[in-house]
Amino acid sequence: MSGYIRGGSAEARPLADLVGMLPSLGGIDHSKAEVIRFDRKITPIESKDIKAMQSEAGYLCPPSNSNCDAQESHIDQALDKIAHADASGLSVVVSDLWLANSAVLTTDSVALSGPLDLIFNSGRSIAVYGFESAYAGKVSDLPSGKAGVVASRRYLFVVAVGPLKRLQAFNAAIQMAPSSSISSDLKSGKAHYSLFTLEPAVAADAAKSAFFVPTKSALLKANFLPVRSGVKVQQFKLDKSAALRSPVGSGASWAGSRAVSVIPGAVWEGASRGETQLYKLVDEECRPKGGGWRKEGELRGGWQGETGDYTLDPAGLAALPSGKYLLIGGLRRVSLLSPNPATQWMRDWSFNAATEAEALRRPVMPTLNLSEMARLFEVALLRSAQQKPMNIGGFAVAVEIN
Numbered sequence: 001m002s003g004y005i006r007g008g009s010a011e012a013r014p015l016a017d018l019v020g021m022l023p024s025l026g027g028i029d030h031s032k033a034e035v036i037r038f039d040r041k042i043t044p045i046e047s048k049d050i051k052a053m054q055s056e057a058g059y060l061c062p063p064s065n066s067n068c069d070a071q072e073s074h075i076d077q078a079l080d081k082i083a084h085a086d087a088s089g090l091s092v093v094v095s096d097l098w099l100a101n102s103a104v105l106t107t108d109s110v111a112l113s114g115p116l117d118l119i120f121n122s123g124r125s126i127a128v129y130g131f132e133s134a135y136a137g138k139v140s141d142l143p144s145g146k147a148g149v150v151a152s153r154r155y156l157f158v159v160a161v162g163p164l165k166r167l168q169a170f171n172a173a174i175q176m177a178p179s180s181s182i183s184s185d186l187k188s189g190k191a192h193y194s195l196f197t198l199e200p201a202v203a204a205d206a207a208k209s210a211f212f213v214p215t216k217s218a219l220l221k222a223n224f225l226p227v228r229s230g231v232k233v234q235q236f237k238l239d240k241s242a243a244l245r246s247p248v249g250s251g252a253s254w255a256g257s258r259a260v261s262v263i264p265g266a267v268w269e270g271a272s273r274g275e276t277q278l279y280k281l282v283d284e285e286c287r288p289k290g291g292g293w294r295k296e297g298e299l300r301g302g303w304q305g306e307t308g309d310y311t312l313d314p315a316g317l318a319a320l321p322s323g324k325y326l327l328i329g330g331l332r333r334v335s336l337l338s339p340n341p342a343t344q345w346m347r348d349w350s351f352n353a354a355t356e357a358e359a360l361r362r363p364v365m366p367t368l369n370l371s372e373m374a375r376l377f378e379v380a381l382l383r384s385a386q387q388k389p390m391n392i393g394g395f396a397v398a399v400e401i402n
Contacts, residue, residue: 001096002059003137004156014133014156016054017179018094022158023050027173028090028166038078073098076111082161083118090162090170097157098141098368112376119161120384125197126377127167127265129158129174130349131185132364139365143353151365155349164199168263171195192345193265194374196381200268200333201260201392208259209395210234211252211312218243218314219252225281225324225398233326235398236312240322243314252397256308256331260393267343267378268392270336274303274310274329281324293326312397322401330394333385338378339371346374 004015023033035045037053045053052058075095082091119126135154142149160170171193177183185191211234213219222237236252262268278299283292302310308331317325339347350370351359359366 002056003135003151003154004096004133005054005056005059007134007136007152009134012134012181014131014179014181015094017177017182018156018158019050019053021178022092022094023047025170025173025177027176028169032089036078036081038074038081040074042074042077042081076115079112079115079119083115083122087122087124088163090160090166092161092170093157093159095157095159096154096367097159097370097373109372109376112373113380116376116380117383120196120198120380121387123198124162125164125167125195125199127158127160127171128194128196128346128377129160129186130192130345131156131158131182132190135365141368142356143368144356146356149360153364155364155367155370157367164197167195167197171265194267194342194346194377195263195265196267196377197263198381198385198388198390200262200266200390202263208255208261209393211236211254211395211397213252214250217250217252218246218318219312219399222400224400225326233396233398235400237400237402238314238317239402240318243318246314251314252312254310254312254329254395256304256310257393259395260308260331262392265342267336267340267381268333269341270382271334272308272331272392273334274308274331276302276310277328277330279326279328281326296325299327308393310395312399317399317401320401324400325398327397327399328394329396330391332389333392334389336378336382336385338375338382340374340378343374343378347371350374 001015005013008014008016023035024030035047035050037043037045073095075093075097078093078095082093085091116126133154133156135151137150138147139149139151139154158174160167162170175183175186177186182191186193213221213236218239219236220239222235224237225233225235256274257272276299278296279293280296281292282294301316302313304311310329312327347370349364349366350368350372351366352369352371
């Protein structure tokens, strides 16, 4: 990592800034902060020694030992330590994400997938930030074994692991970082950010969650159901006789995944499946916890393919007995696109052994197998999501059938 220090300028010192500011970054809880370095060993660093990691000498082998621990970057060991740490904590890794571990007997993919599974299965999320950085020095561990290759610019990464709320607090804090180059690159879009989380959706946007009603429809907007302050539920009245004569396409429609409000940067796009629960009002008294509603089970139909679009069909509703009903629709992600659009930047910044010659010609030296690391994050997230299907959106709508 000494090349990142050596390549820094008076205006931009990304690595030195990250090492110096992260242990005390404002806006996040760091009351029990521990700083470690990971090379061939996991080594705790005393606060008085952090300054050494902001200088070139902190990453070089002493003249008496040309084959010291700093020769390798054991990212797999760092992630494994995080995976077994307290799941309520926040862990942050600064690295070039260039895995070099001669002790790994499997492929890098196998070495990294175990810790990633543990992290996601514990309910934690992972955020990956990428920065373009000045660099001055040799590029080690090329697949070809080629020596003497130098670079003037490379990519530098921050990987944050923890509960989603803590990662959101960290993201807000790093956007306002005291390092002007880090903050400005994030705000301008020059730096990139991807969030791998089991909770990609945020509170529903009322405008996005609204049903669209065509001009000629048997469903008419109504206001028959008193709702608690601050709760918005669209309401319709249905005329059975008109509904039975209504043409196809005359129902109210919900925009599916397009109605989902997603956390910025979240890796979430993929196939989804919808489900609608039906409740009937059996007691007009306003009872606590919905005591006046009787669950009627799942209302079949209405969902359109993998897009998650939903149509409130007048003819189907007309088959129900007269009464007041509440429909609760939930959209679940059942798969994840891989490669995912939210990680395209990681593939753009990547190269593999077969494309090394092309990589060496780029103005910014790409990162070895970064696209494979993105795939591993996606696959680990998907495996965890399949065990805990994620609600990514939904609706609530009331219908009075006469």
